[in-house]
Amino acid sequence: MIELVEELSKKYKVIDILSVLEVPKSTFYRWKKEYTNREPNKLEKLIINLCEETNYHYGHRKIKALLKDRCNIPVNRKTVQGIMQKFHLLCQIKVKRQKYINGESNIIVDNILNRNFKANRPNEKWVTEITYLPYGSSMFYLSTIMDLYLIRISQKK
Structure with a gap:
């Protein structure tokens, strides 16, 4: 478009060329400014x-x-x-991760522990925690599993 107007401007006025092409003068000069190949x-x-x-x-x-x-x-x-x-x-x-999940969970698990976190023997009570780690455009999940009996032993020391 710019080359066409430049070529025709040798014979005709730029305003006349732009009016035939139905392009506003300001649009043409903006295009010309943006697309000039300069270093x-x-x-x-x-x-x-x-x-x-x-x-x-x-x-x-x-x-x-x-x-x-x-x-x-x-x-x-x-x-x-x-x-x-x-x-x-x-x-x-950076894609922002969703802070909450819409709707309710399909799986509802009974609260068996009722906040009683003391275990008397190994392998009696196990708990888990899930951490979400955003990595680029994907999400990683880190799940830790702990035996509450081992935590109790380490707290006594």
Whole structure:
């Protein structure tokens, strides 16, 4: 589109070309500004390299801090944000895990212990705890199983 208008502008006025194409003048100039192939400047190259180096895990605030720490370049956070948006250097968004489960559990287990956690012999009472560990976009589950008799012995010492 931009090339077409540039080519036709040698013969016709840009405004006339845009009116025939039914493209607003401001839209054309915005497109032209965004899609001009120019070489990135020194700061832009540094930001691109930092994003590639960190595998696009950091956002504009962290990249700004890295510029200050590593390169001694104090730069405004909004400048870094604008450059990252210009070159489509988006950080990977960490998926937030669900804090609660909708609905009720299908399995309801009777409370056999009734908070009586004292065991008189081994293998009499066992308890478990499940911990959820988010890892990237997946979730790992860590389940520990304990014999309450062994806990009682370790507390006596």
